[in-house]
Amino acid sequence: MSNLPESTVYGGPQSRSPWKRITLRHLGLKYEKKQAITAVTAYDYPSAVHVDEAGIDICLVGDSVGMVVHGHDTTLPVTMADMLLHCRAVARGANRPLLVGDLPFGSYEQSAQQAVESATRLLKEGGMDAVKMEGGGGSRVAAAKAIAEAGIAVMGHVGLTPQAISVMGGFRPQGRSAESALQVLEHALALQAVGCFSIVLECIPSPIAAAVTSALHIPTIGIGAGPFCSGQVLVYHDLLGMMQHPHHAKVTPKFCKQYASVGSIIQAALSEYREEVSSQAFPSAMHTPYRIDKAQTNAFLNELEKRGFHEAAEAASEAAVQDEQAGEPHIKTLPD
Template identity: 75%
Template sequence: MVTAYDYPSGVHVDQAGIDIALVGDSVAMVVHGHDTTLPVTLDDMLLHCKAVSRGARRPLLVGDLPFGSYEQSPQQAVDSATRMLKEGNMDSVKMEGGIGSRVAAAKAISEAGIAVMGHVGLTPQAISILGGFRPQGRSSARALLVLEHALALQAAGCFSLVLECLPSPVAAAVTTALTIPTIGIGAGPSCSGQVLVYHDLLGMMQHPHYAKVTPKFCKKYALIGEVINSALEEYQKEVTSGEFPSAAHSPYKLEKDQLEPFLLGLQKNGFHDAAEAASKASERDTQAVSSSRKTSVV
């Protein structure tokens, strides 16, 4: 599983043969620039879900229910999940937490005929309670609580669970105890599957702010951010120097025999400087074409 947030990332995830595309509330951080996932709204999520669904046709599409869209009541959870499918074109939804109210919400969503993925361990929407983005389940008591929550979500009808930032033995135990698949993120190799954030695994975010929140568990499979920065810098230099656009990137020409009437029309209307500029531009185009032909012959 990989996150996707827009049409291009949806296309890439699809073409790579990724099984599941998660339109995660992490969009708040990696796309909108927030420090946490909390500010993103259901309407925000629906916009991103729609875009991803147009690009990712093969993967199972999972829409993250954002903070504030399912906590008030099971009915609110069902209403939000329904919008994810009807308006966002998702196949399923994901929600965080394993306490009683979250289990009730998951059960209501499942009973409404909507596939729901659970999420235990580090639940970013609860960082104010957890004390920040910190690993969970590190003591025996807390590890057993993670298992308890996982079993409750399974009983509520979840088809899968995300296990985030857990010690590998804890994730292995939870995965073995469940009959539904687990998807790990910072939880070791024993989970049924793995998920990473699109921007993280591609190394897209190359600036000081993002360096502070790039997770330790993430492997960068590319450094796309460096490629992007280099390309933008080269573009800026070429525009400043006049190297871009060259004739090769100025493909549109006046229709045959229309240059002279155009120049005469400009002069007739008093645009003498404009006529001179147009004439010089035409000469440059002609010289560039001639030079290109000579190069081709050589």
């Protein structure tokens, strides 16, 4: 007898996480029950492990990696190779959340075929469960339709779409006029109509986000869009307060709540490390765990003397004396 649930056809990959693996079905059930969906944007293995352990529903590998990790002023320089590298790292660290990878600028605009090929790569090579793409007009809708029809789950993104800053005139909030708000709604409806399973609403007024969320029958994920969306997403580095450089081009967005000030802790730790290395307080005996017995030390010293390395023999002898005075290290030695 199989120990799988009756509704399960086959086992598939098993998560190491104590949480259940999230699928579109799970998100749909949360949406039906009006339970808020949680999402975090992360870019590497360590952050993905944290997101996984926290029980977050969606882990988005965003093209914002170009700004947050690589220091660009926009997301436009990010390539498909960049995204695949970061997607693979996240996929190795996060076993529980639904993994969504951003299609970078230039990877889906030319044709529906290009869009499907790029989306396919994010799943096959990047280990993603779904893809996200920006924009809700014209060719973007056609691209989303083609991706969905190819059997790939696609998340839409309307409002502020960072890949379109050249026509938007910068990172500006959207939906602040009746005309702009209606366009946000129309784009969201168009993406829903072609098969998107969810839509990100970025940097739009709360009443507009509430209206769009009410008009759709798929979840909305807000970022700078107020509390009335079906869920929320923030960038890992932003919510942890990791960006500390006073002259850094990227400042924490106004809509982001910092749940920690990890950056100040990191800065203090690095400064303390520099000071201890400079003063030779580190490494101490506690952090010098590997020992060589006295007989082997003497054999080594004799060989150094035979070969004429007198200063090296003296340095090794002094270090051996210090090791002996320090006693046994507190860290357990590893086997040879």
